[in-house]
Amino acid sequence: MSSFIPFDIHCYQKLLAKFQDVFEPELINEICESGKLRSFDRDEILMDIGMVINEMPLVISGSVKIMTEDDQGDELLLYYLELGDTCAITLNCCTQQQKSSIKAITEESCELLFIPINKMDDWMVRYKSWRAFVLGSYNLRLNEMLQSIDHLVFHSMEDRVIKYLSDKAGISKSNSLKITHSQIANDLHSSRVVISRIMKKLERENKIEQRRNLVMMLDV
DNA sequence: CCATTAAGATACT
DNA sequence: AGTATCTTAATGG
Numbered sequence: 238m239s240s241f242i243p244f245d246i247h248c249y250q251k252l253l254a255k256f257q258d259v260f261e262p263e264l265i266n267e268i269c270e271s272g273k274l275r276s277f278d279r280d281e282i283l284m285d286i287g288m289v290i291n292e293m294p295l296v297i298s299g300s301v302k303i304m305t306e307d308d309q310g311d312e313l314l315l316y317y318l319e320l321g322d323t324c325a326i327t328l329n330c331c332t333q334q335q336k337s338s339i340k341a342i343t344e345e346s347c348e349l350l351f352i353p354i355n356k357m358d359d360w361m362v363r364y365k366s367w368r369a370f371v372l373g374s375y376n377l378r379l380n381e382m383l384q385s386i387d388h389l390v391f392h393s394m395e396d397r398v399i400k401y402l403s404d405k406a407g408i409s410k411s412n413s414l415k416i417t418h419s420q421i422a423n424d425l426h427s428s429r430v431v432i433s434r435i436m437k438k439l440e441r442e443n444k445i446e447q448r449r450n451l452v453m454m455l456d457v
Numbered sequence: 458c459c460a461t462t463a464a465g466a467t468a469c470t
Numbered sequence: 471a472g473t474a475t476c477t478t479a480a481t482g483g
Contacts, residue, residue, distance in 0.1 A: 393471090394471065417462090417463060417464085418463070418464065419462095419463075419464090427471080427472080428471085428472060428473070429463085429464080430464095430465090430466095430471095430472075430473075430474090431471060431472060431473095433463090433464055433465065433466095434465090434466095434471090436464090437464090437465075447464090448480095449462095449463060449464075449479080449480055449481080450463075450480095450481095458483100459482105459483090460481100460482095460483090461480100461481085461482090461483105462479100462480085462481085463478100463479080463480075463481095464477100464478080464479075464480095465476100465477080465478070465479090466475100466476080466477075466478095467474105467475090467476085467477100468473105468474090468475090468476105469472105469473085469474085469475105470471100470472080470473075470474100
């Protein structure tokens with residue numbers, strides 16, 4: 238076992254970089270051994286409503302957009318997954334053996350590590366750090382959801398657009414976002430004209446600058 | 458060039 | 471805020 242490397246080195250290094258202070262070394266080894274690493278391009282649908290999930294995703298690189306959808310197919314952005322994040326809703330889905338209630342789309346090109354659910358139960362009892370990670374992830378998402386609901390109900394469309402843009406800038410670590418007004422409208426469950434109106438206003442207030450398919454954040 | 462599509466404008470709900 | 475409709479501008483073949 239000394240010279241044999243049973244897993245992907247690249248993946249191992251990524252995990253180590255992110256989790257060496259959080260997970261026990263043996264756990265990191267186990268994650269590498271039983272996880273399957275897959276990479277995706279941008280805008281790939283990882284998961285759709287109604288799909289059955291039996292693996293838990295862990296983000297190794299890139300970011301993933303998590304959305305809900307109503308019966309008419311209208312969408313609403315819930316939150317983003319970044320490096321080291323896992324999706325609490327998926328966690329719930331797989332432990333309960335339910336169908337997915339969400340849709341997951343890659344935001345940039347991504348690498349995800351898929352962990353079989355049977356491992357999860359095992360690790361829950363064997364590793365304290367894993368337990369803490371899973372519970373912490375639930376906590377984080379719950380709070381984020383509450384914040385989203387708060388914004389949705391108590392804030393104006395303009396506030397929501399501003400939050401959306403700065404969230405997106407934070408995720409992509411860039412101030413120029415390649416996005417169209419109708420994409421924003423779709424994510425925020427609004428219409429293109431309304432977004433255009435708000436974007437025009439923000440531009441007049443020198444908060445953003447825009448070209449076709451491009452928005453640049455100014456007040457940073 | 459022209460077709461397509463993003464974004465602006467205006468008017469009405 | 472949202473819808474409908476029209477106009478204008480950018481982009482890629």
